[in-house]
Every structure is written in structure tokens, then in C-alpha cells.
Amino acid sequence: MQQRTFDRISVIGLGYIGLPTAAMFASRKVEVIGVDVNAQAVETINRGEVHIVEPDLDMVVHAAVHEGYLRATTETETADAFLIAVPTPFKGDNHEPDLSFIEAASKAIAPVLKAGNLVVLESTAPVGATEAMAGWLAEARPDLSFPQDVRENSDIRIAHCPERVLPGKVMQELITNDRVIGGMTRRCSDMAADLYRTFVTGECVVASGPRVAEMAKLTENSFRDVNIAFANELSMICDRLDMDVWELIRLANRHPRVNILQPGPGVGGHCIAVDPWFIVASAPAEARLIAMAREVNDAKPGRVLDKVRAAIGAHLSQNPDRTAREVTVAIYGLAFKPDIDDLRESPALDIARRIAAEHVGPLRIVEPNVRALPEGLGAATLVPLEDAEAEVHVMLVDHKDFKTTPRPEGQIVDARGVWG
Structure with a gap:
């Protein structure tokens, strides 16, 4: 035809x-x-x-x-x-x-x-x-x-x-x-x-029919969300057991039938962070695993924020003559994934806003894909990578520009495994 x-x-x-x-x-x-x-x-x-x-x-x-x-x-x-x-x-x-x-x-x-x-x-x-x-x-x-x-x-x-x-x-x-x-x-x-x-x-x-086409898209993104939740849950377990989650996943993935995804600061974007809830809304009693994965991933920004607080505290313990107002925090990345400008449902942006709301010292943000900072970041300044001098460095998005950056001096919170 x-x-x-x-x-x-x-x-x-x-x-x-x-x-x-x-x-x-x-x-x-x-x-x-x-x-x-x-x-x-x-x-x-x-x-x-x-x-x-x-x-x-x-x-x-x-x-x-x-x-x-x-x-x-x-x-x-x-x-x-x-x-x-x-x-x-x-x-x-x-x-x-x-x-x-x-x-x-x-x-x-x-x-x-x-x-x-x-x-x-x-x-x-x-x-x-x-x-x-x-x-x-x-x-x-x-x-x-x-x-x-x-x-x-x-x-x-x-x-x-x-x-x-x-x-x-x-x-x-x-x-x-x-x-x-x-x-x-x-x-x-x-x-x-x-x-x-x-x-x-x-x-x-x-x-x-249209219903199965709608469900197919929701299923694709829910599949990824569940697998990311497994990686994020492993990262939290490794924190508790004092292990390197990146090493753990690298070793486990040597099995020919295992392919664990990489953990991060959460899940963002207008697809993976949203679509699973559409399935949950349609069948809440049955979509228990999908709902739990969403809860795991939504909780991850809070765990990263706890690490930032601990890093600031560690710096102050090592430098008792300084105050929190004298501690500069540098944040690397705001987008919901690498090498794009899309901030929708971004866990990195959520973390940055929460840091801005409670940290009293200078806050520098490196995000090469935006020209201006979004609302909700207080007095934070947008700086190029070479100006990210700070006592605490928080890696949230593994943009390509960041992957070749040497590990900086100071306290490190690396949610993407860029600095090892």
C-alpha cells in the first residue's frame, strides 16, 4: 500500500x-x-x-x-x-x-x-x-x-x-x-x-491500542528507575559498611550476566523521575516495587546533603580557627544528566538549593551548560571551572568537562565517581 x-x-x-x-x-x-x-x-x-x-x-x-x-x-x-x-x-x-x-x-x-x-x-x-x-x-x-x-x-x-x-x-x-x-x-x-x-x-x-503504547513508555522508564534505585541503594549500603561502591560495582559487573548501573545523587528529568508514578497511580496496590524504587531514588539527595554537611564539619574540625562563613563550597553540575542544559526534576539542582538554604558561607556553582543560575540559589555565583576554588567540592553531574579535572584539594563529596 x-x-x-x-x-x-x-x-x-x-x-x-x-x-x-x-x-x-x-x-x-x-x-x-x-x-x-x-x-x-x-x-x-x-x-x-x-x-x-x-x-x-x-x-x-x-x-x-x-x-x-x-x-x-x-x-x-x-x-x-x-x-x-x-x-x-x-x-x-x-x-x-x-x-x-x-x-x-x-x-x-x-x-x-x-x-x-x-x-x-x-x-x-x-x-x-x-x-x-x-x-x-x-x-x-x-x-x-x-x-x-x-x-x-x-x-x-x-x-x-x-x-x-x-x-x-x-x-x-x-x-x-x-x-x-x-x-x-x-x-x-x-x-x-x-x-x-x-x-x-x-x-x-x-x-x-493506545493504552499499551502508553504503558510501554512508562515501563521503559520504570525499568531504568528500578535499576538505578538498586545502584543507589548499594551506594548507601556501602556508606554504612565503609566500602567503595564504585569498586564494588566494577567487580560485580565482571560477571557475564550482571550489569549494575552507576549510582548518583538521585534521578531527574521529566521521564524517569516522573513516569513510574503514572504506573503507581494506575495500579497502586500492585506497583509496590516501582513505588519503592521511586522512594529510594527520591531519598538520595538527602543522603548527599548529609555528606556535604559532614564534609563542612570535617573541614571545621581540621581548622578550628575558622567558621562556617569562611568555608567555600563548590558545586559541580546542576543538570539532571551530563552535557545538557535541562534542569527539570534535577536532583543536583535540588541539592544545590538545599545547600544554598542552609550554608552561610560562599557557594560557587560550575554548570557549563547554562548562562545564568535558576531561582532558589540565594547568593550563589556561577563560575567557570577554573574558578572553582573552595574548601568543599561537591560533584553532582559528570559533565565531560569535569571528567578530566584533577581531584581538587579539600573535602570531597563525589556523587558520580569522577574523582575516584
């Missing part, structure tokens, strides 16, 4: 996933309309520039804008296909999924929908979110038919296709990674698969 073509695609949400996806379609000479509520981001993109850090993204966006294939706006416009890539945060502190951004995006595109359109939810979301989106669209457009009512012959096709990319390698993995597609009907799935084949060289794998 001949692959469908799409003349105009609209991407709703121009963040870390939406903008690279929009740029990828535009690079294939498809007209793309990017929509975002952030007027400053829209203005930046329309200049051919980017507002996020991702290797190669700036070049692709610049070319697509100046060749006329990519344009950003704050208002929705007609298109053949709509991709929704908006945030799915929590409601308050109880880890309840917040679908308000998806609902708002659905209501924004509803007035411009026409028969034959495809709507794809790319946002990582709890099980049932795609069906909820279809419901909001149907409520707003009773003049159109939707797959939950008419099934195969509906006016509008609905599918879920979660992103599965690694920050720092997004432009590569958008092309080469397999895509899981869960349409509300087989025709919905086939149409969505044709859309992604515009640039995807990996396989477009059709799931039995």
Missing part, C-alpha cells in the same frame, strides 16, 4: 521534544507549523534560533526556518496532522498526573480540525490519556466523528506515539529509534505510522 503523505503538520509544544520533532519533519521539506504559548520561544524560533540546548538542533532549525519549512506561532492553524508534545506534570505533591496541558492543547486545536485529520499524542502520559484526549476533542467538535464512536470510518484519526529519545542524542535517535504506535483503530495506527515514516528509519511498531 502506498504511504500517505502530509503536506502540513502542526506540532503543539515546542520544548525538548516538540521542537526537534518539528525540525525533523521540516528537514524533510514538509511545511511545519509549531505552536507554543511561550511568545519568546516563538520569536526565537522564527529568527532561526533555538531556546534549548541539544546538539545539531540549532543547525536544523536555522535551515528549516530560512528555507520556509518551519514557522512558529502562538495560535493554532489548520493542518493535515497534529502532534501534541506538551508537559504532563504532577498535581501538587501527591504524584497525581496532571493532564491539564493535554486538555488545553486539545481544546486549542479542536476549532481548526477538519475531516481526514490525524491527531497524535506524543506527550508521555498515564494510561488512558489518549482516550481522554479523544473525548475532549469530540466534546468540542460534535460535528465530527471520532474513533471511540464510529471506529474505522471516523472523520478524525487518533493515536499515541510516545517519544523514546535520549537528551543529548535527540536528533539522532528521533531518526533511528523504533517508534511504538498505538492508534484507537488500525486505520489510526496505519495513518500515524505513515506520518512518522516521513523521517524515521527505525521500525514503526503497531501496538494493539
Whole structure:
């Protein structure tokens, strides 16, 4: 069967996933309309520039804008296909999924929908979110038919296709990674698969429905979270037993069927730190291991903070003529993973803010991927690596610039094993 073509695609949400996806379609000479509520981001993109850090993204966006294939706006416009890539945060502190951004995006595109359109939810979301989106669209457009009512012959096709990319390698993995597609009907799935084949060289794998596609993405990130929790728990056990966790894992991994991940200061980002809670919310009585892994990883920043307090105390014990106000603390890294500027759900940022709130002395922060410090860091100063002179050094993110840095003098808190 001949692959469908799409003349105009609209991407709703121009963040870390939406903008690279929009740029990828535009690079294939498809007209793309990017929509975002952030007027400053829209203005930046329309200049051919980017507002996020991702290797190669700036070049692709610049070319697509100046060749006329990519344009950003704050208002929705007609298109053949709509991709929704908006945030799915929590409601308050109880880890309840917040679908308000998806609902708002659905209501924004509803007035411009026409028969034959495809709507794809790319946002990582709890099980049932795609069906909820279809419901909001149907409520707003009773003049159109939707797959939950008419099934195969509906006016509008609905599918879920979660992103599965690694920050720092997004432009590569958008092309080469397999895509899981869960349409509300087989025709919905086939149409969505044709859309992604515009640039995807990996396989477009059709799931039995949107719910299993939603669960597949949540499962992928929960798997990693559970394995990271095992490594983080080992690090805490090694602290108690006075062992080097890095040596322990290195030795254990010599077994041909063991591959323990590396511990860290916690888990961050808008995927691994968030998605497992969506599974827990759907089946709290059954998701006991997943919930416990989340609790282990969420507790890790507190353990790192305890080590920082102990390091400051050790320095003061060795220098009884000094006070805490004279102790400089240097923090290395704020991002949630190496070599990116993404601070979402970052345990490093959480630790830095907690240090800033209680440490009375100077605080220097080295984060080569940001131009200014975020809020909540008090009087801390952003400094280049060569200016990180301090009595206490706290390694939180193993950016490539840090890996060749000699072990500094003073007290060391190394949550990433950079300095051994």
C-alpha cells in the first residue's frame, strides 16, 4: 500500500521534544507549523534560533526556518496532522498526573480540525490519556466523528506515539529509534505510522491500542528507575559498611550476566523521575516495587546533603580557627544528566538549593551548560571551572568537562565517581 503523505503538520509544544520533532519533519521539506504559548520561544524560533540546548538542533532549525519549512506561532492553524508534545506534570505533591496541558492543547486545536485529520499524542502520559484526549476533542467538535464512536470510518484519526529519545542524542535517535504506535483503530495506527515514516528509519511498531503504547513508555522508564534505585541503594549500603561502591560495582559487573548501573545523587528529568508514578497511580496496590524504587531514588539527595554537611564539619574540625562563613563550597553540575542544559526534576539542582538554604558561607556553582543560575540559589555565583576554588567540592553531574579535572584539594563529596 502506498504511504500517505502530509503536506502540513502542526506540532503543539515546542520544548525538548516538540521542537526537534518539528525540525525533523521540516528537514524533510514538509511545511511545519509549531505552536507554543511561550511568545519568546516563538520569536526565537522564527529568527532561526533555538531556546534549548541539544546538539545539531540549532543547525536544523536555522535551515528549516530560512528555507520556509518551519514557522512558529502562538495560535493554532489548520493542518493535515497534529502532534501534541506538551508537559504532563504532577498535581501538587501527591504524584497525581496532571493532564491539564493535554486538555488545553486539545481544546486549542479542536476549532481548526477538519475531516481526514490525524491527531497524535506524543506527550508521555498515564494510561488512558489518549482516550481522554479523544473525548475532549469530540466534546468540542460534535460535528465530527471520532474513533471511540464510529471506529474505522471516523472523520478524525487518533493515536499515541510516545517519544523514546535520549537528551543529548535527540536528533539522532528521533531518526533511528523504533517508534511504538498505538492508534484507537488500525486505520489510526496505519495513518500515524505513515506520518512518522516521513523521517524515521527505525521500525514503526503497531501496538494493539493506545493504552499499551502508553504503558510501554512508562515501563521503559520504570525499568531504568528500578535499576538505578538498586545502584543507589548499594551506594548507601556501602556508606554504612565503609566500602567503595564504585569498586564494588566494577567487580560485580565482571560477571557475564550482571550489569549494575552507576549510582548518583538521585534521578531527574521529566521521564524517569516522573513516569513510574503514572504506573503507581494506575495500579497502586500492585506497583509496590516501582513505588519503592521511586522512594529510594527520591531519598538520595538527602543522603548527599548529609555528606556535604559532614564534609563542612570535617573541614571545621581540621581548622578550628575558622567558621562556617569562611568555608567555600563548590558545586559541580546542576543538570539532571551530563552535557545538557535541562534542569527539570534535577536532583543536583535540588541539592544545590538545599545547600544554598542552609550554608552561610560562599557557594560557587560550575554548570557549563547554562548562562545564568535558576531561582532558589540565594547568593550563589556561577563560575567557570577554573574558578572553582573552595574548601568543599561537591560533584553532582559528570559533565565531560569535569571528567578530566584533577581531584581538587579539600573535602570531597563525589556523587558520580569522577574523582575516584
